[in-house]
Each structure stands twice: as C-alpha cells, then as structure tokens.
Amino acid sequence: MMRRYLVPFAAVAALSAPAVALAHHGWGAYDAAQLVKVTAPLSDVSWSNPHGGAKVRYQGKVWDVVLAPIARMEARGLSKAMLSTGKPVTLEGYPRKDGTAEMRIERVRLNGAVVELRR
Structure with a gap:
C-alpha cells in the first residue's frame, strides 16, 4: 500500500527539483x-x-538588497525587528556584475554589532 503512494511522490519530487533550482x-x-x-x-x-530582502537608496538609485535565509539571520543574532523599515544600517556586500541595482549582502552592522550573513 505504501509503495503505491511512494512512486508518484518520488516522481513529483524529482520533476520539481530542477524548477526549484532555477527559481x-x-x-x-x-x-x-x-x-x-x-x-x-x-x-x-x-x-x-529563500532569503530576506530589502531596498536601500545608493548612488541615486533604489537598490535591491539580497539578505540570507531567515533561519541563518536569526541564528546569527539578526531579527526582523532589527531590520525594520526606516532604520539606518550599514550593509556590506557585492553588486551584480551586469549593472543591475542589486547587491548581495555579506554583513550587516547596526547598534554596534556586526552580523556575518555568509561565513
């Protein structure tokens, strides 16, 4: 009986994996x-x-900010309340190579603390 449900489930999971990877x-x-x-x-x-995000004004443009997954941010001491809208923070990260106004954040500095998102 269990095998009857396992095969279709495995097929759906196998077909979904590439879509998740591309997303x-x-x-x-x-x-x-x-x-x-x-x-x-x-x-x-x-x-x-799959990861938090925000927007920040930089070099006269509004940039998309790519953060880390929620579980990682919380495990490293960064909470949703600490990143509330309108709160100034220092972000350190890398811009997109293609010139799109987007940056991948490596660390966040606020309230005298430094939170490493990728290491």
Whole structure:
C-alpha cells in the first residue's frame, strides 16, 4: 500500500527539483572583487525565504538588497525587528556584475554589532 503512494511522490519530487533550482539565482552573478558599503535606512524589508530582502537608496538609485535565509539571520543574532523599515544600517556586500541595482549582502552592522550573513 505504501509503495503505491511512494512512486508518484518520488516522481513529483524529482520533476520539481530542477524548477526549484532555477527559481533561486546563483551567487556567480555578483562581483566579489568589488565590496560595496552603504549606510542608509532600509525600505520594503521582506522577512521571507529563500532569503530576506530589502531596498536601500545608493548612488541615486533604489537598490535591491539580497539578505540570507531567515533561519541563518536569526541564528546569527539578526531579527526582523532589527531590520525594520526606516532604520539606518550599514550593509556590506557585492553588486551584480551586469549593472543591475542589486547587491548581495555579506554583513550587516547596526547598534554596534556586526552580523556575518555568509561565513
């Protein structure tokens, strides 16, 4: 009886894996040789998976900020309340290579603390 349900479940899982992998972008799109440091208030903070996000004004543009997964941020001491909209923080990360106004954040500095998101 169990085998009857296991085979279709395994087939659906196998067919879904590539879609999930394509939905999440790789980190190769970011320029790890060019560290960007921005101190500004955040807007549109998103506390969601596969990773959190926000927006920040930098170089006259609104940039998308790619954070880490919620579980990692919380495990390292970063809470949703600490990243509330309008709160100034210092973000350090890498910009996209293609010039899109988006950065992958490596660390967040606020209230005298430094939270490493990727190490």
